[in-house]
Amino acid sequence: MNRIVDIFKRAKESNHPVLLPFVCGGSPTVDSLVSLLSALEAGGASIVEIGFPYSDPVADGPVIAAAMHEAIEQGMTPDLIFEQVASVRGDIDLGLVAMVSSSIVIALGGAEVFCKRAAEAGFDGCIFPDVVLEEAGPYIEACKRHGLTNSLLISPSTPEDRAGEISKASSGFVYLLARAGITGERSEMPEIGDRVRVLRQKSSTPIACGFGIASAEHVKAVTQHADGAIVGSALVRRLLEAHESKKDTAQEAEIFLLELSAGSMSMDDLM
DSSP states (O other), X not given: OOHHHHHHHHHHHHTOOEEEEEEETTOSSTTOHHHHHHHHXXXXXXXXXXXXXXXXXSSOOHHHHHHHHHXXXXXXXXXXXXXXXXXXXXXXOOEEEEEOOHHHHHHTTOHHHHHHHHHHHTOOEEEOTTOOGGGOHHHXXXXXXXXXXXXXXXXXXXXHHHHHHHHHHOSSOEEEESSSSSOXXXXXXXXXXXXXXXXXXXXXXXXXXXXXXXXXXXXXXXXXXXXXEEEOHHHHHHHHHHHHTTOOHHHHHHHHHHHHHXXXXXXXXXX
């Protein structure tokens, strides 16, 4: 069974939501990914999304966009991400998802070539954030051929019927955006209950929710409805600040994930 499918299956059986942090490959330093993955697992992450730096990030706010630009300037490349993931794959149980623009995929030779390389490196799934449902066929099929999941995105403005189609076309999990706009931290609580209930009626695909999730309280609010919570900008910012302050970024990653994990505890954990 695919590792991501298995993680969500076990999470459902244990009534324990999945925590999915996002990190940018090459941020805060070119060689930080390996230590960060181990630290995130120690902090309670089950799946990690790894962003492939791109010069024109899709829907990313200033924090992630800045991290990606800096990573590129420091020399981070898709080849290096594959190498680093391969070097640590045998030491971690995390599900690993490649978050990558179709422009990078095309530059590397297309969906078939990218998915083959991703699977060989140790990735378990992919998210192509700028690929719409009507164009997703080749990406979905390439992922299937290489044993990878493919998670499509649903925005707050996506009509219900189309959202259902997107959810059914996704594997592993579908990525539900908690808010419209670009990524970034927010103070207000995400409200996704109604949206999740509608999706549950249309598809059995697990639902992970992201965009603006920045605290244990946000994680708790999201995972009361969804199967998992995705945390991106808040973690990327914390890692950048830790690096600037000469702190141990891996240690900071673990501490932050432990804080977030408190919001993803099941009722059984709290009793």
